[in-house]
Amino acid sequence: MSGGIFSPMDSFFNIDSANCHPLVCHLCHEQYEHPCLLDCYHTFCASCLRGRAVDSRLSCPLCGHQSIVKGSNGLPPEDRLLNSWWTTLQTMRKQSNDVDSMYYCNTCNQPLCGTCREDTHKAKMFSRHEIVSLAKRTKEIHKKCSLHEELYIMFSTEKKSMLCINCFRDMQVESRAHCIDIETAYMQGCEKLDQAVMAVKELQTSAREAIILLKAMIGEVRTNVDEEESAISTLFNNMQVNMLTCVCLISSCIPSQHEEKERAFKEQLSHLSALLPTLQVHLVTCSAFLSSANKFEFLDLGYQLMERLKKIVKLPHRLKPSQSSKINTDYRSEFARCLEPLLILNHRRSVSLTGNTSASSLVGPCHSPSTSDMSLSASVVRKPTSHRYISTKVLLAEGTETSFTEHCRNYENTYRTLQTEIQKLKDQVQEIHRDLDQKSLQIDVQIASEYSSGGDDEDYVRRAQLHDLLQLKQENSYLTTITKQIGPYIRSIAKVKEQCANPPAVYKHSLVTDTYWNILMSM
Template identity: 65%
Template sequence: MYFCNTCGQPLCAPCREETHRARMFARHEIVSLSKRTKDIHKKCPLHEEPYIMFSTEKKSMLCINCFRDMQGESRAHCIDIETAYMQGCQRLDQAVMAVKELQTSTREAIVLLKAMIEEVRNSASEEEAAINSLFSRMQEQLSERKKTLLKAVQSQHEEKEKAFKEQLAHLASLLPTLQIHLVTCSAFLSSANKAEFLDLGYQLMERLQRIVKLPHRLRPAQTSKINSEYRAEFARCLEPLLMLSPRRSVVGSAGGIGPGITGTNMLPGGQCSKTLMVPSCPPSSDKMSTGPMVKKPTMHRYISTKVLLAEGRETPFAEHCRNYENTYRMLQTEIQGLKDQVQELHRDLTKHHSLIKSEIMSEILQKSLQMDVQIAAHYSAVEMMRSVFEEVWEETYQRVANEQEIYEAQLHDLLQLRQENSCLSTITKQIAPYVRSIAKVKERLEPRLQEPQEPREEQTQMLLKICDNNEVVPRDASPGSNKGASPSPRVKDTPGDPSPTNKDCCRGQQKSGAETATPKEPAP
């Protein structure tokens, strides 16, 4: 389509060729209709004047009369239409890039979740096949244990698949929404003129920013591995039948506090960690000396506890397990939250070089100390129950053998939580100096981030004293450097006109501060 500015009417392609072919129309100004619609500026409905300015404060266009009616402070926030259009395009591009990154992450998460669902199914089928294969050789003796194991695997399968499907449904519903907004942005950029862009663009940008800032679950909340520890369960079931040697705990060299205590794992404050002996194996104190962690799988403790509670026996240990699971889940959730927070701060510091407030680091350290106290208190409470349970274990050892294993795994889990919390505190303490150094460099580079002037004046006085002391050095110490220089009384420098010596000192300090502000990657 075309438009004849001389005639003041639109033209299609045939009309342009037929009606404007004569010589009398040769001087008519014919332009593209899309170009003309973009070049036409809206007029102010209040003054009937064309828009010439844009207020970044009110996000609205202004004519000459609107600009004159504004106050002096508000005029400082007014820019011309072209500049406002360029700035708006840049901000919209940034918002679109953020949405595209979120779209890419969402697609990757969907692919990952689909693969993990398939892995869950494969893992469940493999586990069931292995369980059935072993059960077929001892059908009469292991019929009850087979049902329990299959229920545990099926329960894990259903829980994991349900969690993954819920997360997949959430992400699948999010992807069309992101696509619609991207198409809307593309259509808006291609069809809107400057006035329409400035009128509606900021609303679109705010909507895109709100979508990006919404919490999206892009990472799987759990692994796809299903593990029922079927071999250990079958071996435990066959112990009375095959007359295997009973599992015994060996008192370690650290002291006679209780069975299974070794000197390799000690908690601060004199508390000891426990190691569980493997059936028919020598003491593992030599193996445990290579690492501070007790190698006891948490998943096996979870399955054993679930089997124990499913039996429905009202025993003191069953009641203890119910209370323990509630407290442990709460502690584990809080530790995971602190780990995610430190991971985000570490990435912002090393990758994005962002300015992190010292208050955030102090808050994390405070929470870590509180978690350490809570874990230590819970560990002590569980430890105090040992003597009570050992009296019962001496009477009915075979029935309580599984309970002992769960109990030792519980202590291990608390030790693992405490060690993770200790690593968390160490990493936070390593990051803290670099955060303070970066904050000081930022304050030197950006005046608006500087501290109040009173401490600065004290630092200036200290620098002047240091410079005075440097000038009193004898001439023989630096030959040729101060020849012909005569001592003169020193006049106190004013804050607005610093002396060259003061400037050199300040530059030296700024240079040293910049060198020390380069953070190193904290050791994992």
């Protein structure tokens, strides 16, 4: 067991290799026996790790991470979660195989078969004995306090431990404020575990995408090698007389870059491939733990599981490619330098399309430009990468906090927010457009019905009103004609009345005489 990994490292490049059985050791490929947990959260059998520690340090056989080993046995601590899950599975398997012991007497503290329960414990003296099913008995292990043998009733959010009534009484008054009931603690724990699982799933997705990206970049490296050699050969065939030495130097530079880049990508790919089994094991463990654990088992081991998941997510994972897949030989500058005597270019140099390294760079050792060392001209000429989204997620999942990382995080959040708001606006506009169409149809139908129902009556009233107006107009015309005809008569009558109101003087004297004579005759 002192050797390395027994399976070839190339098998870890396959994403499907992460979907291994969570209870099978990666070294011996057998079911775990006394599983031990390393600091990188890889789990191995104790027998597989025994004798590997050097100076209280143990290198992980999968990822090579150094773990500090304490104790005289030279082994890391036991994996309680995996061991608990394994014990539960063994108990369930034993119960399924043991058909005789189906019940358990809590009073007698012994298992019972169906015959003993019906024959022995049917007597009156056993009437007060508490008999439960054996499966229920295994689930009730975590219900009682190991110190006071009382049922757990509370949970301390401060100490992450369950409390019986005696434990609750023994607590300080200040600590009692952090106690909640079991049901509430179980619900809160489930929510927190769901959040931790979502974080691990996101890391798993990012790791898978990073592996796909790295595998694609390895293919791109090989493709770029072919393209670079083809370009060099084409230019060499055109000017082979004066450029043979230059081509030999350039061609000798390509394999070294190829080996360097492929070695770097494979190392990073190996690290990420070793990370996937850990993520898969913990996700399967969480799923099985949630489906098989009761409230008390959950509260006993759940927070330890959540703490482990958080630490796994916070570990430094190299998700971002350490360098670019571009093969840079700066062959154009070298060709320009070789052609300079023939073309009488003197001190003029052609601009390289792949970088701005000097012509003397091929004399020394060839270096592989990293992503941060790419020239401005290369970034301008090169088209935007199709892996922008994946690269951003890889950069964010790497865990390195820089100003650019913060910018990318803010950009992604803002982009998602704007995308969501635009989608909501689209939905609202479509809804309003649909409502307007429906409202327009309803109004059209209403207007048509109103016009069809009241059109005849309105037409009759309109015709009657028009007839009345014509009649009034005709009467007005008659009155105007009569007024014109009686006008001269009215003027003559007015003159007669005016003369009667002002008679002549002779007429007045005769009138006075007649009046005086009438008075005398009456006397």
